[in-house]
Amino acid sequence: MGSDAIVFIIYLVALLSVGIFFSRKASQSVDSYLLGDRNIGPAVTALTMQSTSMSGYMFLGGPALAFQQGWYAIWYAIGDAGGGIVNLSVLGKRMRRMSEILGALSPIEYLEKRFESAAVSVVGSIISIIFLFAYVFAQFIASGKALEALTGLPYEWALVIGVSVIIAYTVVGGYLAVVWTDFFQGIVMVVGVLGILVMGLIHVGGLSGLNHALGQIDPSYLSIWGKDLEFYGQWGVIIGAVLIYSIGYMGLPHVVVRHMSMKSTKTVKTATLWTAIYNQLFAYAPYLLGFIGIILLPNLADPEMVIPTLAYTFFPGIFAAILLSAIMAAIMSTSDSILMQAGTILSRDVYQRFIDKKASQTKMVRVSRLSILLAGVIGVVVAINQPPSVFALVVFAFGTLGNSFLVPYVCSVYWKNANKIGVLCAMIGGGLTNILWTSFDWQSATAIHPFLGGLMVSILGMIVGNRFGSTPSKPIQKAFEDAKGPRTLPKNIEKNIARDIGPEARSIADFIGNNAPIKG
């Protein structure tokens, strides 16, 4: 066993120790365990969000695209760098207010209450589960590849070990452990990737040297249209590439839930600032490393191995091991949250609703955990037999989730008369279009990115389907008006509003006969 593998194991043990430390500490009291997040500040909130969002894709899939297509890949980075800000500014405030008024705790429950339909919840749950698991499969594959590079083990063994580590981490980590390890991992990720970027840029003579060398190899690498001008004039592909990560986050249940659960306006504002800074520092670096790979690693067989290979090329083994540990950290911090959420949705919204209506909570938790295990086994089998690329799988899963939920979430707060038939058409139409567009490669025939195709069909489904549904009930219309804002409250009063007593405030307003609540 090399010294780098030993470093990795030490890193992993340290991470697990943090998990066990917080887990056992918090376990001394149930209350502190379940309420432990009450004191989490904006910086930790922002970093846990970002390290959960920025998965193994950023270390493997993104650089691979840049390695294959050159500067065209930067469209995806632009979307990623701005996605968090767009998400918060377009959806954030209104959706937080609406979810507060409706008393919804999860994104699927929010849709069910806003559109007054159990069918919306069921369809939403099924789509979420399938594609959240697909997203996790991509993380499994990424962990196998990262560990293969680090340990030299065969891919199959590396994959099994990587998945076992993820499951062990998921079991050991409690909420506090997850938050604090995420914070730590977020720092390691950005420091690691910027460190290797600086080293890489020094080797290629800075950005000018990088572009000069790329132009020498193939001038089309410098084009925004892709290598060999593959997407020349195809604005449908370019727009889709930017949109997928700039607005796609608004359709991801596990991202949207973070905005819904934020504590106060103060936290949101500062967390947004942290998120924006973190994204600008982090989002472009993996793609730039992909470009550097074109110059320094011309014979690389697997493009997804750009960063691991560069790490070993430029850094001594021990530093490379730390960087690769950061890749595993990115993978783990994303996987555990998604796995838990998908399992919980499956047991609550599918198993209990359809299969066993009287299932006890204990049985539901068992179903949820068994589903996670089953997904893990299926993921390993698929990844060993025919591993798809991390890039393709993440873009596919991300795109389908975005196409299914983006239009419903946006319409829920911007279109008063949006109803359940419209939303069902938008969810099914958008999701299905993305699947078909990707599977049959309609991008080549139409010059339109699958995400843009799905988005257009989803919007169309919403508009046409809405004509066949009934107008939302009076309380929902009132909730919509109340969620519009801006509040007419003084600034200092506005800042400290306690969202958790929103339902009580609504009932008290009814009780005292004040039926014209202040908008906000």
Added chain:
Amino acid sequence: MNELVKAEAIGFSNQEIKVYLERMDTNRSFKVNQLVFYPYFFFEYELESKSFFHPIGGAVGCTVDGVNGVGAVIDISPEFKEQEITAEKLIQKELDTMEAKGIAEKFLYNSISYKMKVLSMPRMKLIKQEVFYRPYWIAEGGTYSSNQFLLTVDAVTGKYHPL
């Protein structure tokens, strides 16, 4: 007509709330006179788990909003005493105890399964259940009719929300 109910003690008087709000917005005066009592169910469960990583034990409390059915985990058991409260101050609950108990258990299981990330759920045994009322102040802010607004202020914690 008066009703005998269990209610939490007022932690912040109307004067304290008035001073607090006026300190936050020095350009405005506040009137804090009206008090209403809001219904909650309280359930306390004993938890047991033998897991090595989560050797959880002890009790966990959950309140359920008696009108909207929203659950919340609470860190301190509420203390209440019997009080006579006039009907015009008392908001009537819309859930019965069985409905509320179902909501509390579902909420606790979901909180535990999502946040604690355990492989098996701890056993939960109900050890206490109560219906209680929490006092809320109604605060009127502003001096001119065009910029007046209403807030409800939790008289126990001091948290507020616009009406």
